[in-house]
Amino acid sequence: MIKRKILITGASKGIGLAIAKKLSSKYELILHASKPESFTFEIPDSHILCADFSDPNQLTAFCKQLKKEHGDHLYGVINNAGLTFDNSLIFQSEKDIDKMIQVNLKAPIMICKTVMKIFNLNKTGIIINMSSVVGETGNAFQSVYAATKAGLVSFSKSLAQEAAALNHDHNIRVISLSPGFIETDMTLNLPETEKEKYLKMIPSRRFGQATDIANYVSFLMSDEAAYVNGTNIHINGGLL
Ligand SMILES: NC(=O)c1ccc[n+]([C@@H]2O[C@H](COP(=O)([O-])OP(=O)(O)OC[C@H]3O[C@@H](n4cnc5c(N)ncnc54)[C@H](OP(=O)(O)O)[C@@H]3O)[C@@H](O)[C@H]2O)c1
Incomplete structure (x- = not known):
């Protein structure tokens, strides 16, 4: 049986890597990271496609290569690559602002x-765009990051409606996912006091693991989730 092909961006570590491991037995994967050296493991039956999304030329080349090499049989996309530069807006450099918008939203x-x-x-396909709880709640010192994540929510809802407007008879789904506090490199260097503050706000009384997100993505990619569309889903242990 031919496996469905799925692109996972930011698959070298953290949430993206957990998703790649979870989906690898069922799908043919196209794994993305900013550079080939970021991959320190091998996933059987997968392809590697790298680009630094903060560079507009690399992003354009990536999209062209994706279409040329994998366009015919592509079934799903998980737009997971992302970065943050936490800082007060007053001190945030324009370069960092541009990078967050380019990587988290434009890509x-x-x-x-x-x-x-x-x-x-x-007439078929699924897109999952990785947003964040802070896209809804906001967060001090993450104003630009939060704005990019909020943008992905309305973008995904609009695209789901657009797919329906263009095709009456279709099975195209567009969903955004909003993880809460997940233990990855992105949250590793937060001060302990910040972490303790978050933990008190999480009813499940633990931080999330990348596998918590991967398990849900696996469900969303399946036909069992055929009626989940045009919405934003929170996975955060109750943190809101
Ligand atoms: N961790 C959390 O608590 C949390 C919560 C809510 C939402 N999220 C979102 O979930 C997604 C994954 O986060 P994570 O925690 O797994 O982060 P992570 O461990 O830091 O991994 C980030 C991934 O994005 C890729 N990436 C970073 N900058 C890039 C660039 N300029 N061009 C292309 N790829 C780039 C990285 O590739 P390289 O290895 O090549 O750099 C890596 O594969 C992000 O969109 C993040 O905003 C995370």
Whole structure:
């Protein structure tokens, strides 16, 4: 049986790597990171496609290569790559602001633009855009990061509606996912006092693991989740 092909961006570590491990037995994976050296492991039956999304030229080349090499059989995309530079807006450099917008928001938008053409022709496909709890709650010292994540929520809802407007008879789903506090490199260096503050706000009384997100993504990719569309899903142990 031919396996469905799925692109996972930011698959070298953290949430993206956990998703890649979870999906690897069922799907043919296209794994992305900013550079090939970021991959320190091998996943059988997978392809590597790298690009630093903060560089607009690399993003354009990535989208072209994705379409050329994998366009025909692409079934799913998980736009997971992301970065943050936590700082007061007053002191945030324009370079860091541009980087967060380019990697967290522009890259998913351009990848969706590329794959929606394919999905509209095939009348099937699924996109999961990785947002964040702070896209809804906001967070001090993450104003630009939070804005990019909030943008992904309305972008995903709009795209789901657009797919329906273009195709009456279709099975294209666009969903955003909002993880809470997940223990990865992204949260590793937060001060202990910050971590303790968050923990008190989480009813499940633990931080999330990358596998908590991967397990849910696996469900969303499956046909059992066929009626989940055009919405934002929180996975945060109750932190809101
Ligand atoms: N951890 C959390 O608590 C949390 C909560 C809510 C939402 N999220 C979101 O979940 C996603 C994954 O987060 P994570 O915690 O797993 O982060 P992570 O461990 O830091 O991994 C980030 C991934 O994104 C890739 N990436 C970073 N900068 C890039 C760039 N300029 N161009 C291309 N790829 C780039 C990295 O590739 P390289 O290895 O090549 O750098 C890596 O694969 C992000 O979108 C994040 O905003 C995380």
